[in-house]
Structures are given as C-alpha cells and as structure tokens.
Amino acid sequence: MTARPLVDMGELAPYAGPDRIAALHPEERALRVIWDDGRESRFHWTWLRDHCACPECRHPQTRERLFELRDLPLPIGPASAELEENGTLCLNWPARDSASAHQSRFDPGWLRWRAYDSASRSERVRPRQPWSVKTLGQVPEYSYERFKEAAEIQRAWIESLQQYGAVLLRGAPAQAGELERFASAVAPIHETHFGRIFDVQTKPDPNNAAYTSLALEPHVDLPNHPHPPDIQLLFCIANEADGGDSTLVDGLQVAESLRKDHPESFHVLTTQAIDFRFQDAKVDICHRVPLIELDSQGAVTGLRFNNWIRDSLDLPEDEVERYYSAYQQLWRALCHPDNQLGLRLAAGDILAFDNRRVLHGRTAFTANGRRHLQGCYLPRSMVESRLRLLERQGS
Ligand SMILES: [Zn+2]
Incomplete structure (x- = not known):
C-alpha cells in the first residue's frame, strides 16, 4: 500500500515514503x-x-x-x-x-x-550501460502479448531502451497498420519527410540506400536535422530473403573507447562541426554540427555517423587531413566485429533503438524472398513521459 503524503507538495508522482x-x-x-x-x-x-x-x-x-x-x-x-x-x-x-x-x-x-x-x-541518474557484442550478448527482449497486458513489462521495455539503447518485442501481429497502432499508443509519432510510417523495402526509384537491397553500414537516421529522431522503431512484416540481417552498434561504447584510446580523434570529432545534407526532388535539409555531441558535463549525448549524407567537407585547409583521419578511426571502430551485434528480425518483431546512440545497419539481401520492414520515430521526451506515468501508477 502506498503511504499517504503528510503535506500536499503539489506533485502527481508519489513521494510519501518511510524517510524520516x-x-x-x-x-x-x-x-x-x-x-x-x-x-x-x-x-x-x-x-x-x-x-x-x-x-x-x-x-x-x-x-x-x-x-x-x-x-x-x-x-x-x-x-x-x-x-x-x-x-x-x-x-x-x-x-x-x-x-x-x-x-x-x-x-x-x-x-x-x-x-x-x-x-x-547520483541515485537519480538513470544508468546508460555501454555495450559490446561480448558484454550484451543479445538485445533484451519481451513478448508483445505480455507488453500489451502488463504495465511492468511496458516499464521494463522503456528502461531497457534507456539503459542499452535497444530493445526487442516479439510476437506482434505481422501486418501493415500494427506499427502505427503500437507506436502511437507509446508516444506521438515524430513525422519526417519519409512520412509518418516508412516502408523499408526495395523501391524502383530509391531516394535512400535503405530502399535498395544493398548492405547498409552502421548509421543513424537523419543526422542532417538539428534534432534527429530520438527513438526508432523497426517492425518486421516479412523477412524471407537470403541475407538482410540487422546489425546494431552501441555508439556510446565506441565513442567512450575513442575518448580513452584516441583522445586526439575524440577531440576533433567532438569539437569540429561538419555538414550533413539530405537532398531529393522535394527537400534539401542541412545541418552543421560536430559528429559526436557532448553535454555540458562532457557526457556523450549522440552521434551523427551516416556516411551517405555527410556533405562535402568544408573545413580550414590545415584541419582537413586531421579530420579524415579521426573520421576513419571512428568508422573502423564502428565496423569492428566486437562492436557489431547481429540480429535477424522475424515477422512480428518490433525492434526499438535510440537513434542518437545506437547505429543500425544490415547485410545485403537477395531478391529471392519477400522482405518488408516498416519504421517510425518517437520523441524521447514523450517516451520518458510514458515511463514517468507508469512509475506514478506504481507499476
Ligand atoms: Zn508558501
């Protein structure tokens, strides 16, 4: 039973406790x-x-x-x-x-x-646990059925997302429409120029590498926006092609290793702003910012690695080679097998990951089977709001 507050402190969250x-x-x-x-x-x-x-x-x-x-x-x-x-x-x-x-x-x-x-x-800090393939083993997973019924599973799902930057739900009905229903029950969908829900499948006239059958290097989505989408959901409707396995890389772990082992490169990537740009027939969206972003305390808040939409490098002459060298160092670390966690999505899987922290990619696939994923984005603030509401209910 929840204790009754002694004084109304104007809070909706419970605060009464045994503290004396x-x-x-x-x-x-x-x-x-x-x-x-x-x-x-x-x-x-x-x-x-x-x-x-x-x-x-x-x-x-x-x-x-x-x-x-x-x-x-x-x-x-x-x-x-x-x-x-x-x-x-x-x-x-x-x-x-x-x-x-x-x-x-x-x-x-x-x-x-x-x-x-x-x-x-320090007790109030929500821990983020950097991981490698060896330390994480596999992405934490929960059952879709239990998620629907149990508030404590919903809470654990969000907490895993905060802690590891990735979490999997298995067993959703593998049909179009399900992702939109699921996502909007968690938080308002963050719409972008790719739409509210985007379909990841091969398209005849692709404006993006994701819409081909090519392998995708680890990347974050939309780093060319001042505020890239926070949380990405990828929903698997069919994955019957040969190949097309997903890969995840913890950018936090890679950035922290870089800070420790190659402080010079870390300094370059956290201080030197570069340009990111996406252009197609309808939009041309640019942003200039350092590739690794830090908060006022020096903690890594996000990475913007996406080699396809890095714009031409516009730096002072004596910075150019130093930048390429730091960039290459980061890229090699992101692609190191110790950091690339492989995962094969099955129909009905909903993979959620922190697009500011965890990079995603995939292996190439062949056209011998159907492969259809759907994706959308959610704002972190509203996902965290959902967690606070669940905590408020004591679940
Ligand atoms: Zn007063």
Whole structure:
C-alpha cells in the first residue's frame, strides 16, 4: 500500500515514503538534515523558500510555481525550523526586507526525493550501460502479448531502451497498420519527410540506400536535422530473403573507447562541426554540427555517423587531413566485429533503438524472398513521459 503524503507538495508522482528526519542543524546559509538512515542533505534557505508548496507559492491546480524571488535580496536568510510530531518539517520565515512573514511545510518523503546532496543526486541518474557484442550478448527482449497486458513489462521495455539503447518485442501481429497502432499508443509519432510510417523495402526509384537491397553500414537516421529522431522503431512484416540481417552498434561504447584510446580523434570529432545534407526532388535539409555531441558535463549525448549524407567537407585547409583521419578511426571502430551485434528480425518483431546512440545497419539481401520492414520515430521526451506515468501508477 502506498503511504499517504503528510503535506500536499503539489506533485502527481508519489513521494510519501518511510524517510524520516532524525535531526535538524540550521546553518547560516542552509539547513543540514540528518536522515534516520544516516544520510546528510543540505538544503539552502533560498532553495527551501523557493520550493514552498503552499497554495500561495504553488498553484494548487496547475502545480506551477507562483513564488517569485525576482526582487528579493539573495541569499534568503534562515527560517526557524522545527519537526512536527508526524515528521513534517515546518519553517517559519520572519518578515524581512520586502518579504512578509511566511510559513512553509515540507513532507520529509518529498524532501528526500528532491534532496541534492551528491549521494541523492547520483541515485537519480538513470544508468546508460555501454555495450559490446561480448558484454550484451543479445538485445533484451519481451513478448508483445505480455507488453500489451502488463504495465511492468511496458516499464521494463522503456528502461531497457534507456539503459542499452535497444530493445526487442516479439510476437506482434505481422501486418501493415500494427506499427502505427503500437507506436502511437507509446508516444506521438515524430513525422519526417519519409512520412509518418516508412516502408523499408526495395523501391524502383530509391531516394535512400535503405530502399535498395544493398548492405547498409552502421548509421543513424537523419543526422542532417538539428534534432534527429530520438527513438526508432523497426517492425518486421516479412523477412524471407537470403541475407538482410540487422546489425546494431552501441555508439556510446565506441565513442567512450575513442575518448580513452584516441583522445586526439575524440577531440576533433567532438569539437569540429561538419555538414550533413539530405537532398531529393522535394527537400534539401542541412545541418552543421560536430559528429559526436557532448553535454555540458562532457557526457556523450549522440552521434551523427551516416556516411551517405555527410556533405562535402568544408573545413580550414590545415584541419582537413586531421579530420579524415579521426573520421576513419571512428568508422573502423564502428565496423569492428566486437562492436557489431547481429540480429535477424522475424515477422512480428518490433525492434526499438535510440537513434542518437545506437547505429543500425544490415547485410545485403537477395531478391529471392519477400522482405518488408516498416519504421517510425518517437520523441524521447514523450517516451520518458510514458515511463514517468507508469512509475506514478506504481507499476
Ligand atoms: Zn508558501
């Protein structure tokens, strides 16, 4: 049974828990909280005042912040702090400068959930597990039937996608229309110039290597967009041709190895922007960006390796050869057998992968059997939203 919150903190996600505050140590700038399991968290007075969840400070209906610290002198000074009998933290803010006296009450479960000491912050990081063929073995897989019925399987499916960047569902009805139905139940489909749902099969007048029977080197889709699609779904309706096996490569693992073993190449690929471009009769879409993207902490957030639609190299003269050499180093690592996980999709399989992280490809196939895949893209934010809703329901 879920515990009842002590204080309405204006959250839809559950936060009530067994966490209890054992002791309070007010300091000049912050309140040091000792939890009954021994953890210590510091909460700055300014932070506590900013996060008051009373109806004056947080809108009871929209849950949005109403409190404004714009005109207050910072840092906000201490409140008198006490623990109520049921464990609620009560803070009384004295009238000060332009601010009037105010009372804030905090649910200890909420405070623990939102604590920003280093141990609490690292617990909140969703782990991404870089993998090679040897360490992953095979893509985690779940049954389509169980996915449909069980929220915990839906949750595990999204968590696997976050952790490994790839996950497989097996046993869906292998018919046109199923992918669109399935995908849009997970998140709104991200439509591109390839359409809402695209068919991967040989076409008479292809505008893309995927629409031929050629082997496909590992690549990500649409790196020529400022924001390439996040999650790709590939649905197998028929795979009766000789060849046409799928390959997946964890770009995160390859980028991290490059950072360690060839820091110079990693530096070039993360700092030197190049052009990507897709052009056909109807569109001409370009974007210039480094091939490996990092966040403000230096963590790899995505790769844009796609040799077909890398545009002509436009770099200062003395950068050109250095760039080619770094690019080749990355490419060779992506194609190394240790990194290329093979997978044969069967009718009814839905392969989901993180198009910003995991590269996909396939072996060549012959025209002796039917091969028909369908694909679409989903935005990460909405897939993660789905996960939070599942977590909110406690599944
Ligand atoms: Zn308030």
